Amino acid sequence: MNIIIFYILAAVILIFSVLSVTSRRILRAATYLLFVLIATAGFYFLMEVNFLASVQLMLYAGGITVLIVFSILLTSNIDHKFEKSEIKKNIFSVLLVALGAGVSLSVLLNKTFNVKSNTEPVHVKKFGYALLNYGENGFVLPFEVISLLLLAAMIAAIMIAKKR
Amino acid sequence: MIQGIPIQHFLIVSTLMFFIGVYGFLVRKNLITILMSIELILNAVCINFVVFNKYLFPESLQGYVFTIFVIAIAAAEAAVAIAIIINLYRRYNSINIENINTMKY
Numbered sequence: 001m002n003i004i005i006f007y008i009l010a011a012v013i014l015i016f017s018v019l020s021v022t023s024r025r026i027l028r029a030a031t032y033l034l035f036v037l038i039a040t041a042g043f044y045f046l047m048e049v050n051f052l053a054s055v056q057l058m059l060y061a062g063g064i065t066v067l068i069v070f071s072i073l074l075t076s077n078i079d080h081k082f083e084k085s086e087i088k089k090n091i092f093s094v095l096l097v098a099l100g101a102g103v104s105l106s107v108l109l110n111k112t113f114n115v116k117s118n119t120e121p122v123h124v125k126k127f128g129y130a131l132l133n134y135g136e137n138g139f140v141l142p143f144e145v146i147s148l149l150l151l152a153a154m155i156a157a158i159m160i161a162k163k164r
Numbered sequence: 165m166i167q168g169i170p171i172q173h174f175l176i177v178s179t180l181m182f183f184i185g186v187y188g189f190l191v192r193k194n195l196i197t198i199l200m201s202i203e204l205i206l207n208a209v210c211i212n213f214v215v216f217n218k219y220l221f222p223e224s225l226q227g228y229v230f231t232i233f234v235i236a237i238a239a240a241e242a243a244v245a246i247a248i249i250i251n252l253y254r255r256y257n258s259i260n261i262e263n264i265n266t267m268k269y
Contacts, residue, residue, distance in 0.1 A: 003168045010177045021188030071246045075253040093190040101183040118222035130225045153240035161247035
């Protein structure tokens with residue numbers, strides 16, 4: 001059962017990410033991106049990291065996609081279709097990407113991983129304790145830095161986008 | 165680990181997704197589509213973090229916590245980038261990277 005779901009999700013991710021970078025209508029590209037993000041949340045559910053899956057659904061699929069769609073509606077004409085990219089540039093990028101993918105795939109297929117057979121799901125409580133723990137294995141410093149960063153980004157976005 | 169699915173399959177999916185994002189980053193000309201390619205790349209990185217944590221170090225939490233941080237940074241980056249894009253659109257009436265060759269204030 002797990003295996004079937006995994007291959008369905010993998011197929012959805014690969015097909016829709018290709019469509020999302022090649023589609024010539026921008027709103028469709030954003031919709032395909034939404035499908036990719038939801039399938040990624042499916043991966044997290046499959047790995048039983050339920051907290052991360054819900055964060056992914058809320059922030060990526062719910063927040064960032066809506067932000068992108070709004071900015072598309074503000075800046076582009078929906079009926080507009082991009083012209084095809086130049087063939088020379090296209091071939092060059094495909095070659096570059098194939099080279100990079102080949103190198104990293106050959107490295108990871110030749111490495112033997114020391115996999116541990118622990119199937120216990122992670123409880124949400126452990127996340128909360130780890131995020132606010134300042135002892136060993138605690139993450140309170142990056143947590144606070146991230147909160148400052150989010151505040152700074154919010155102020156910066158308002159400052160940049162406001163009309164003068 | 166998950167019964168029946170080797171770690172390599174997850175890693176192959178995330179590698180391909182990463183390089184599809186890189187392809188979009190190289191080929192696209194609209195700023196918003198470039199931003200969408202960056203989201204694809206960050207998402208592939210997140211999958212890698214979670215898979216390594218789940219399969220190789222199931223007793224620790226580092227990968228999961230850093231995935232949360234990556235998602236938060238992606239959200240902040242998207243907000244700032246979209247503010248810049250909207251500002252550029254007001255100034256140049258276009259968000260094509262070829263028309264925007266100066267960002268001078």
